[in-house]
Each structure stands twice: as structure tokens, then as C-alpha cells.
Amino acid sequence: MKAGTIDLHLHSTASDGRLDPAALAAHARACGVQVMALTDHDTTAGLAAAAAAAEALGMTFIPGVEISADWRGRSVHVLGLGIDPGGGTLTRGMQQLARERERRATEIARRLDAAGAPGTAVLERVRGLTGNPTRTHFARALSEMGAVFSLAEAFDRYLGRGRPAAVRSQWPAMADAVSWIRAAGGIAVLAHPLRYLLSGGARRELCREFQQAGGLGIEVVCGGGSATQQEQAASLALRTGLAGSVGSDFHDPAIPWNRPGRLAKLPAAVPAVWTDPTFPLALRETA
Ligand code: MN
Numbered sequence: 001m002k003a004g005t006i007d008l009h010l011h012s013t014a015s016d017g018r019l020d021p022a023a024l025a026a027h028a029r030a031c032g033v034q035v036m037a038l039t040d041h042d043t044t045a046g047l048a049a050a051a052a053a054a055e056a057l058g059m060t061f062i063p064g065v066e067i068s069a070d071w072r073g074r075s076v077h078v079l080g081l082g083i084d085p086g087g088g089t090l091t092r093g094m095q096q097l098a099r100e101r102e103r104r105a106t107e108i109a110r111r112l113d114a115a116g117a118p119g120t121a122v123l124e125r126v127r128g129l130t131g132n133p134t135r136t137h138f139a140r141a142l143s144e145m146g147a148v149f150s151l152a153e154a155f156d157r158y159l160g161r162g163r164p165a166a167v168r169s170q171w172p173a174m175a176d177a178v179s180w181i182r183a184a185g186g187i188a189v190l191a192h193p194l195r196y197l198l199s200g201g202a203r204r205e206l207c208r209e210f211q212q213a214g215g216l217g218i219e220v221v222c223g224g225g226s227a228t229q230q231e232q233a234a235s236l237a238l239r240t241g242l243a244g245s246v247g248s249d250f251h252d253p254a255i256p257w258n259r260p261g262r263l264a265k266l267p268a269a270v271p272a273v274w275t276d277p278t279f280p281l282a283l284r285e286t287a
Pocket residue numbers: 011016041134136251
């Protein structure tokens with residue numbers, strides 16, 4: 001398969017992406033993507049529509065999810081690729097995550113109100129959207145209602161760490177997220193491993209624990225990542241014996257520097273997750 005045609009990390013309106021699942025598939029195809037995974041935050045609701053659209057466009061579709069999880073009190077993101085969204089264990093996990101997102105959304109709104117921002121109105125707006133409520137939805141709503149000038153300001157003033165509407169999430173343990181993915185027949189990939197604020201030693205420990213929990217790989221090539229970051233992630237994969245994945249983390253076509261499929265090649269030394277015997281068969285055959 002040609003480089004730059006695989007993108008295993010994309011978002012739709014089922015979470016905080018700007019394109020609905022079918023439009024996302026069309027956009028990815030127009031950007032040259034041949035193999036796509038839809039990986040919305042904590043939901044599989046967009047998979048059926050995206051799969052139908054991708055297949056109609058002649059693409060290979062990998063059903064996925066990006067699960068919010070806890071590792072030693074920090075939020076980490078675990079991608080599940082090649083999952084069967086109908087499985088009981090994963091479905092119960094998604095229900096648990098939806099309850100936590102709902103609890104957090106209500107609490108964010110309450111705290112926004114207390115901080116003098118239009119929390120209740122923002123929550124109504126967020127609830128009127130199709131997707132699972134994320135902090136990005138709150139930031140966009142605050143901006144659209146004129147309470148802030150930008151998404152960055154929404155996080156700086158209200159939603160970011162240490163700000164008045166920062167609500168601590170109670171995500172499932174990382175090992176549980178991995179086990180849900182494996183129970184659904186998928187492989188687990190630690191998303192954007194360099195984005196977590198950790199020392200080098202702690203990052204390697206995170207990767208080792210991820211592997212011990214049954215994780216297969218880490219994202220080595222991420223959208224917007226620099227060449228240096230890719231080298232760091234590649235050496236992290238090689239040192240910890242994890243495979244490598246590639247994904248843009250695309251959300252929004254208005255952000256021109258993060259298009260689907262616009263990704264560097266996975267360094268040759270790092271085994272690709274899609275060549276692993278446990279990866280979904282369709283992709284092994286085309287790779
Ligand atoms: Mn997102």
C-alpha cells in the first residue's frame with residue numbers, strides 16, 4: 001500500500017468532529033485516504049454510517065473508537081481498531097463512559113454558571129448536537145454565544161486545568177479500556193503518546209503497562225506532529241517493543257494543516273500495527 005493512504009485516527013460528529021460520518025468518509029477519500037478508521041471519543045455511534053459511505057467509495061473501513069482512560073490519575077486515550085461495536089463488554093463500557101460524560105457535562109455547566117458564564121444555556125446548546133459531549137463542544141458553544149473570543153480562551157478562562165469549570169473526569173482504568181477493545185475483537189493502540197505531560201521514564205512505564213495490559217502499539221505518526229516527535233515516538237516504540245500506528249486525529253476541515261491522510265511514513269524499523277496477525281484481516285490483505 002502506498003504511503004499516506006492509511007489514516008487510523010479520525011473524528012466525526014458522533015463525537016467532536018465537524019463532519020458527519022458519511023461526509024467524513026467522502027472528505028478522507030478526496031484527500032487520498034484509502035484505508036480509514038473512524039475513532040470517535042467514547043462512542044461507536046458513527047461507525048455504521050461511515051462504513052457504508054467508505055465502502056461505497058471503494059475504501060477499506062476499520063471500525064474504531066478512542067476511549068478516554070485513566071493511568072495513575074492522568075487521562076490517556078486508547079484507540080481500539082477493528083472492533084465489533086455490537087459486543088456486550090464494549091457496549092457496557094461505552095454506556096459507562098456516556099454516563100461519566102453526562103455527569104461531567106452537567107457539572108461543567110453548573111461551574112460555568114457559578115463563574116458567571118452562561119453554563120445552562122451552553123449545556124442546552126451542547127445537548128442539541130448529535131455527538132457525545134466533550135469539552136471541545138463546551139468551548140465551541142461558549143465561543144458561538146460570545147462568552148469568549150476563541151476556543152483557546154474558553155480553555156484558558158474556564159475549561160482548562162486549574163480553571164473554574166475544570167471537572168475531574170472518572171475514566172475507566174487504562175487496562176479496562178484495553179480489555180474492552182480486545183473483548184470486541186480489536187487491537188489497542190495508545191494515542192498520541194507524546195501529548196501526555198510525562199517524564200521520559202514515566203512515558204516508558206506507561207507504554208510498558210499498556211503492553212502488559214494487552215496493548216499492541218502506539219501512534220508513532222500523528223497529525224501535526226514534528227519530525228522530532230515522530231523520531232521520539234519511534235524510539236519509544238522500539239524500546240518498549242510496541243508496534244506503530246499512523247493517524248491524523250482529524251476533526252475539522254477548516255484546519256488546513258491537519259488533513260486526513262497527510263501523514264509521514266511510518267519509520268521502516270517500527271513494525272506497523274496493520275501487519276500484526278491480530279489486525280483485521282481486510283487490511284492485512286491490502287497492506
Ligand atoms: Mn477530539
